[in-house]
Each structure stands twice: as C-alpha cells, then as structure tokens.
Amino acid sequence: MNRTSPPYPCVAIVDDEECVRTALAGLLRSVDVHSDLFESGLRLLEHDLSHFTLVLSDIQMPGLSGIELLDRIHSIAPDLPVALMTAFPDAEWRQRALEKGAYRFLAKPLDADAVIAMIEGLLGGAGQA
C-alpha cells in the first residue's frame, strides 16, 4: 500500500495501559498534534493507516505484541514509521525492534521531551514518508 501524506499530523497511540494512552494524547495535544488512541494493535489495524503520521506502540500487549504489530503495519504500509516503547527495555528487545525496522525504541518510563523531539523531528520532514 502506497502511503499518501495525511491531511494533518495524527499519531496513533497503541497501549493497553489506559493511563499511558491518555497521558501521551495530552502531551501531543500540548504541541498541537492530534492523536488517536487504541488499546490493542488489532483495534488499530481495523482503521485506515494512511491517516497516521506515526504509530507509537507498546511492545508488551495481549493478543498482538508491538513487534507483531510492526510486522503487520509494514506489510500494509511499509513507510509508516512505528516507534516502539516498553517497560522492559532490555538489549534483546531493543535489537529485535530495530531489526524489524522500528523507527525508535523508547524505554518506559517515557522521557516526554524525547517523545516530543521525536515527533517534531518527524513532522519537520526528515522522518516523513
């Protein structure tokens, strides 16, 4: 699937932790970036991925893990950047994520400024597909 640029920046936030989802949405709103929230990767896949500038997904989730979601997304939208985050940021997960083509690997607790910098950098054009 060839990606066309979304009409406005929108980040898909995928995390089974509701508190994380809403907090990230609030953070993005403070920099005028819209976000859609999904409690699982399967819920995200029900939507049109072309609407999103970035997918920010947790790795450890029931059903579909973040790594599996990354595979599924890249099979549908190969150019859509997918940043993965985890509360278990060991070297093995990092390596697996980056090997699979993750845009970024973020450790929880999240560094909010790093998240903003990543998104601003992406929206600045360097990372946009």
Place this chain on the structure above:
Amino acid sequence: MVTPFTDRTRVSLAALTAAAVFVIDTFTRLQSAVAVLYALVLLIADDGTSRLRPSRWAYPCAVLAVISFLINHGGGADTDEMLRLVASLAAVTIAALLLARNRRLREKVRASDLRYETIFNSLALAIWEHDFTQVMAELNALKASGVDDLEAHLRDNPGQVAHLCGLVRITHANDAAMRLLGRTGKAGFFEHLSDFLPEEDKSFVEGLLALGRRSPTFETECLVRGAQGELIPIFIAMRLPTDGNGYDRVCGSVLDLTERKRMEKNLEAARLERDEALHRAIIGGLSTSISHEVSQPLSSINAYLAAARRWLDRRPPDLAEARRVIAQAQHAGEDATQVIAQVHEVVERGRLERSLVPFAPLIRRAAEAIRTRHPTTSFDLTLGDGNEYILGEVQLLERLVSSLIGGGLNASHCPEEQRAIRIATSADGSYVRLNITCSAFTEPAVPWVSDRQPAHLSAGGLSLCRAIAQFHGGSIRVTRNGEGTGIDIELELPRACDEE
C-alpha cells in the same frame, strides 16, 4: 530332671546305684521288689538333655533284675516272686517312659527358647528388657509415706530421680540393641539404665509417672549415650504391667531415630534453601512487576508534566489546560503510590512462609470482606466443600483473591445496586479454581477490558496478582464474558494433598 552333677559323676553314681541294687536284690533275702529301685538309676542318669537316653539305662537295669531273679529262684519261682519281678520291670519301664516324655517336653521348650532367641536377635528393632522391681518398690514406699503428687515430688527432688534411674536394671538386650549402642557382647551391655541415659534426660520422669499411674503403655523420644559417649536419638515404647506383677521383665522396643533426625535436618535445610530460592524468585518477579507497574504511571506523569510545561510556556499561558494535566499527573502519581504501597506491604514482611491453606474459606473471607464494603451489590457465592487445600503463603493468597474480586467488581461503571458478581470455586485432582464473573457492565468499561488486564485491575496491580499466582505455580486468565458486557476472571492454583 536336671541335676548339678557332671556327666561323669552322674554316670558313675548311676552305675554304683545299679550295682548296689543288684547286690541287694541278688544276695539278700528281702521279701520285696528291690529291683524297683532300678528306677532310681534312671532318675540319676537323666541329665535333662538328649545326650543320655533313658533306654540306655533301662535295658541294662531290666537285664540285671532278670539275672538277679534267675540267680535267686532259677526255674522254681512262685507266683509272688514272679509278680515282684514283673512289678520291678514295670517300674523301670514306666520310669523310662516318663523320663522320655519329659525329655521330649524339654526339647520342645528348648527349641521354643531358641526360636524366641533367634527372633529376638534377628529383629531390626532394638529391644532391651528392664527390671523395674526396685523402682516400683521405691514408688510404692513414696506413696505409702504420703506422697500424693508424684510429679511435683520428682520435680522437687532431681536427686531421687537419678537414684531411681540407677535402680533400673537392664536384664536383656538383643543384637540390634547392641549395634545401636555400639556394644560388642551381651555381657558388655549396660547393666543399668543410668549407664546410658544422660543425666539431663527428662523422659525418665515421664516413665516414672507412667509407672506410678499404672499406665498400660509408655512411649517417648529421648537420647541415649552410645559406647563411645555419642548421643543417639531414639523412640522407645513399653508395655507396662497393670496387675502389679512382671515389673522385672519390661521390654522396651527401641527405634533408632538417627537417620530420621538426619533426614529431618536435611529436609529442613532443603526447605529453607527452597524457600530462600522461592523468596528470591518472587522478589525478582515482584521487582519486574514493580518496574512494569510503576513505569506506566511514571510515563504518564512525565507526559502530563511535560504537557503542563508546554501549556504554561505558551503566550499567553493556557492555565486551564495546565491545571487539568497537572491534576491528571497527580492522579497518575496516586496510582503509582498505591502500587508501591502494595508491593512494600508484601516485601516488608520478610520471609515468606508456606502452609496448607483451605481454599474455600480463603475465598469466603475475602468475598465477605468485600461484600461488607459493597452492601448493595449482588453477590452469588458457590464455594466448594472445604476439602481442597493449596500450599501457599496465606497473606499473599488473601491479597491475590481480594485484588481479583475487588478489581473485578470495580471494573464496572454502572451504579453499585446494578452490579452483580458471581464467585465460584471448583477443583479436580490437580488444581483448584476460582471463577469470578462480573456482569452488568456498561460501555465504555468494556473497551478497557483486554484479555490481559482490566483497567481497574491495573491499579490493584494485575501484574502483581500474576506474580503471586505464578509464585504459587498457578495462573490467571481474564476474558470478556459471553455478552461482552462483563468479564470472567479465572484463578487456577495447584491443589495440595492434605498430608503434605
């Protein structure tokens, strides 16, 4: 008949007696059956063993009686003289038969004794025989002197206890007892109980009290001193006389507990080691859980605070938005605090101790406690018969069950009076199960419920619940129930045997 004579003396004496009877019978004119006295020869010759058979003496005596008869009477004996001969021969025969019967009886007794001795010595169980005769005499004397409270008397007079111990004679011991105490010959076995019962022993007083009460049995665990002075743990059981007789032969059956004590010590060491390992494992698991649980609200807090800073940095600052996200950050902080408090409570108790925990009462306690806090909620409890046990740390298990029931209940967003929760236990041979079914949920509660973690269980720490379940070898499954408006929680734990 067993006489104190030696074989040679006995034979000589019998021969002399036979010769004397022959001389008297042959060369005197006594008008009586002198030959009857040959029966004496048989009695003298009988040594009580099978070595000298009575027939060996009976035949010569009978021959001597006939020779004497022929010398005296030839072929002209009258009827009286014939009858005297017959009476004499009959006496010798009867004596021989009686002695033969006695010999057979003695042989039976001897065989029985030998069999008893063989059994006695071939037993793996150590047995020694006590003679409490003197002890009983002293106890009776104490009673006669007015000592009513024997226990108090013995407690106040330890010297007398030691004295009584010295009066207990050991009259017999089998080979196993020899081996147990490291003795090499029966002659070398201890003569008195005090020879191998340590002075600090407390069990002897209990034995004295049993004797004083005329108890039919006495058994105790105690230490005895072996030949090399080593202390040996034993269990001893005795059947005591109840009719006042037989205190001179009281057998004690003795079990060597050395191996059992060693096994117990090893088992205890292994148990401590296992508990240490389990403790480390659960602390490790809990650390991971803590890390995961706390990292979520911390991520939220970081995000909210960063957002607040950005709202405040705007020109003009958006104070309303800043206040809103700061309030959310505060709420996330409370979640983190709650998780930390729960973990802290578990960890600060230190060592985890496992015991057999009845499953149904555990569930009932937790459910009743929660029901009192939610009086208008519908509770349906279907609990097992109480025969199912789990091996676990009771406080961890209580926390686990309370968290699951409370978490399931709180996941509902509808008014409390519309909530319904069904709690049931079941079991098979290997596992016990707790099923919690929460219904009457309203949107948007359902989207929060994943197959891993209902939203409100997050605050209670489902990860912590999982860690506790895994610590006990169990698991937790959380699923939407049939209509998609509630959740089913299943806790499965390994079932323990009652004997465990």
